[in-house]
Amino acid sequence: MQQYAACENTNAGKGAALNKKQIPAPAALFGYSHLYGGVPGGQAEYVRVPKGNVGPFKVPPLLSDDKALFLSDILPTAWQAAKMRRSNKVQALQSMVPVQWDC
Numbered sequence: 001m002q003q004y005a006a007c008e009n010t011n012a013g014k015g016a017a018l019n020k021k022q023i024p025a026p027a028a029l030f031g032y033s034h035l036y037g038g039v040p041g042g043q044a045e046y047v048r049v050p051k052g053n054v055g056p057f058k059v060p061p062l063l064s065d066d067k068a069l070f071l072s073d074i075l076p077t078a079w080q081a082a083k084m085r086r087s088n089k090v091q092a093l094q095s096m097v098p099v100q101w102d103c
Contacts, residue, residue: 028037030047039050059068 028039028050030039032039040047059065059071
């Protein structure tokens with residue numbers, strides 16, 4: 001078995017193995033590159049949601065836009081970090097984002 005670099009310039013006709021495979025994106029994430037669907041950013045006042053009849057839901061009128069914003073990205077990230085912690089010790093994690101949590 002021969003191995004080649006994934007560079008067409010170095011191994012003409014043999015390299016660029018990554019470009020020759022049809023690897024579909026695992027998901028479409030707002031604000032990420034084409035590796036993740038290439039959907040333009042989602043932290044804006046208005047966004048176009050492809051296939052918006054599947055995932056999104058209407059925010060109840062009693063919930064302000066400022067509070068609903070935390071449900072889109074920041075709060076789920078904090079929750080996931082706390083859930084995936086590897087230690088039973090309490091550790092403080094301070095960041096430059098609007099949400100800070102203890103892990």
